Amino acid sequence: MKIMVPIKRVIDYAVKIRVKPDKTGVETSNVKMSMNPFCEIALEEALRIKESGLATEVVAVSMGPTQCVDTLRTGLAMGAERGIYVEAKGDLFPLSVAKILKKLIEIEKPGLLILGKQAIDDDCNQTGQMVAGLLGWPQGTFASKVLLDKEKQVATVEREVDGGLETLCLDLPAVITTDLRLNQPRYATLPNIMKAKSKVIKKFTLLDLNVEIKPDLEIVEVREPPKRKAGVIVSSVDELIDKLRNEAHVI
Template sequence: MKVLVAVKRVIDYNVKIRVKADNTGVETANVKMSMNPFDEIAVEEAIRMKEKGQATEIIAFSAGPAQCQETIRTALAMGADRGVLVQTDAELQPLAVAKLMKAVVDKEQPGLVIVGKQAIDDDSNQTGQMLAALLGWSQGTFANKLNVADGSAEVKREVDGGLENIKIKLPAVITTDLRLNEPRYASLPNIMKAKKKPIEVLAPDALGVDIAPRLKVLKVEEPPKRKSGIKVKTVAELVDKLKNEAGVI
């Protein structure tokens, strides 16, 4: 079974982001970019499936500017076999990405798609569910554990009250939660090997997908700042403040 994983290039999770002065967005120039952490978990899960003999080939998909090739290379260095980049400098929203992925899935016919449950830039948490809908496939979202068997998958999901177990038919879309696995680091020899692995570059037009944004971003602003508080010396002082100043206990 082929497994397709999606990897998004996002501002590194350690970077403190800055809102642009003209309120059109967030500053991305000269900022460290990395693979979305949830997507690293998706790549790792696919590699483990290959190591167990459940996956035959891992395709790493990305969409966005040319630099997304670096993100795909990271996936290839971790252990993916080849990459597909839908290259565009246009703004991509989740529905458009889901449609681009559907076009690639139609062509590649994977038995399973694994994506991160959300990207840490737009925090949408939509693409996996949307892709499953467009394909008419089942969806195992917020996966904490994945067990692929013949024609179906058991998914343990992280939900509000704890964990939930579902059984879904394959092909399916899985979205990863934090506890699914701990992604590996790419070794130096594997980073070197990854440079020789192929990346196919496609244009959205060639896939016949309309990627025009549906949501218009009117402005992006700094959140309201909390005014800094005080340090207290003793528990008695804290209890007094909570009771008589804040009035919360």
């Protein structure tokens, strides 16, 4: 079985985000970029499934500007056998990404698509659900535990919900999106980083895939959240209740 894992290049989680002066987006020039943390978890899970003998190949996929190839190399250094890069200019919103993935899945025919539940730049949490809808595949979202039965061609997904834990049984092929508690991603070792340089990355264009991208959203303005006001120290419970009732108006 082949597993496909989409990975996204985002601003590193440790970087302080700065809004552009014209408020059209966030500043990305001269900013450290890295693989989306949820995508790292998805790739780690795919690699563990392969190492357990339940899959034969892990294919990493990324799309966007040329720099996405660097992110793919990181995925290859973690252990993916090969990569697929789709060249695309401009912003790619979830539905556009889902359409591209659908075309790649029709070409590669994987038995399982594992991807992060969301990206930390837009927090949309939509791509996995959309690609499952386009393909007509069963889906297990926010997975905190994944078990595969190769003989029965079934995936069991445990996911956290408001009421506790929910267990889903999915017929393969299926789409699974990963949550933070699923695993701890590995670090790429120096030997594997060197090996990744010789691994194959196949390039596609939107024309090759016959996918027409249309903007689904319009960004009107990006603003920083308002600064939090300084706290107030109160001397008694009665004073606290008075301020909550008459100033904050929360009770």
